[in-house]
Amino acid sequence: MRSSVLYALFAAVLFGASTPFAKLLIGELSPVLLGGLLYLGSGIGLALVRLVRDRGWKASSLTRAEWPWLLGAILFGGVLGPVALLFGLRYTSGSTASLLLNLEAVLTAVIAWIVFKENADRRIVLGMLAIVAGGGVLSWATGHGDTTTWIGPVAVAAACLCWAIDNNLTRRVSASDALFIAGSKGIIAGTVNGVLALSLGAAMPPPATVLATMAVGLLGYGISLVMFVLALRGLGTARTGAYFSTAPFIGAAVALLLLGESTSPAFWLAAGLMGWGVWLHLTEHHEHEHTHEPLAHRHRHVHDEHHRHEHDFEWDGREPHEHWHSHPPLTHKHPHFPDIHHRHGH
Incomplete structure (x- = not known):
């Protein structure tokens, strides 16, 4: 369980830091082409x-029944999500967009609870409400008194919805090879977005810009996604x-400290609400007889209490x-999360 938490936090650091740098690149590239290059960097790097x-x-270890889940995740998370985010970055600051990305966690959880019946307790729900409140403060502050500035936050929120759907679909294949999952998403999504951008008249940037963009993609979208898939298992x-x-706070810190962006009181109020929500999540304890x-199924494992075969x-x-290994029926009690071995009802 501890390693899964570290995977999730490492994924957050890489993705959060990539958002302000993507903001810097958006001035030179169209959002669709930028999304394509970010994912191509991810896919090619992970394939190597x-x-x-x-x-x-x-060959992949995915079964025929798992491929539709992966392809759906690629469509929402690799094609639609990045374009929505990069479009939103045209109309909002990197720090504000970074904090708004906290909505991804909320939407991910809502879909997991409602559609996939994953368990949630009051502490998790309260934390999600705090994050939503922080996102609402940011959206109101950037859109108040201006009929155009709401476009940025709405586009970032749409990206969060796409990634929330992606996260829940990826959960269905999380026991498979994380490198294959993340690499496939990068190559397919990058190719689709790249071809679409060029067909719409986008011009390729200088080679140095292409390499810089692909390097950001490998770290912020590729390795980050590998860590995320590993965390999903646990x-x-x-x-x-x-x-x-926690990723948006990393992104906001990079935007403030390295890029010199300014902030408002609303930004810090939103940061406090979102920080409280994240703390509630990180301090959850879930234990009962199950x-x-x-x-x-098949996945990397050690011979712990769930793998005595x-x-x-x-x-x-x-x-x-x-x-491949089989799990016999087992009833016991210990702290746990809804990992690949604990997807049970309550």
Whole structure:
């Protein structure tokens, strides 16, 4: 569980820091082309890492039933979400957009609770309400008295909705290879956005700008997504989103400290509300007696209390390792999150 929290926080740091730098690049590129290059950098970089790790090409472990979930995640998270965010960055500051990205955690949790029936307690709900209130303060402050400045916050909120859908769809395939999931999203989404941008008349920037954009994409969209998928396995969708909601504070800090953006009292009020909401999420404790139904799947694991099984092949004793394995029924009590082994009702 502790490693899953670290994965989520590391994902937040990388993604949060990338938003202000994307704001700097938006002046040179169209939003669609910028989104394409960010994801191409992510996809190509992760594909190379996977080739080195596996010492050659290795087929995906996704089943036929899992592919629609991954393709849906790519559409919302890799194609629609980045374009909405980058369009919104044209009409709002990097620091404000970074804090508004906290809405992703709220929308992720709402979809997880309503559609996928993931459990939520009062502490999580209260934290989400605090984050929503912070987003509302920012939106009101940037749109009050101006009929055009609301476009930026609305576009950023639309991006959050797209990524919330993406997060819940990705949860369905989170037991599979995280490098393959993130790399596939990058290559497919980057190609679609890039071709669309060029067909609409966008001009390619200088090579140095292309490389800088792809480097930001590899870190902020690629490696960050790998960490996010690993966190999904151990925390579930809503909790991973809660930890990931620290990303906007990283982005806001980068925008304020490195880019010299100014702030208003509303910004700090929103930061306080969102910070309180994140603290409520990070201090949650969930424990009760629960029953594991029979389950068979494949993922990297160690022989903990949920993986006490025999092997039908010669095993060298190394852990963690990966293979198909079955879980017999089990009833016990311990602190847990709705990870891939605890997706039960309450």
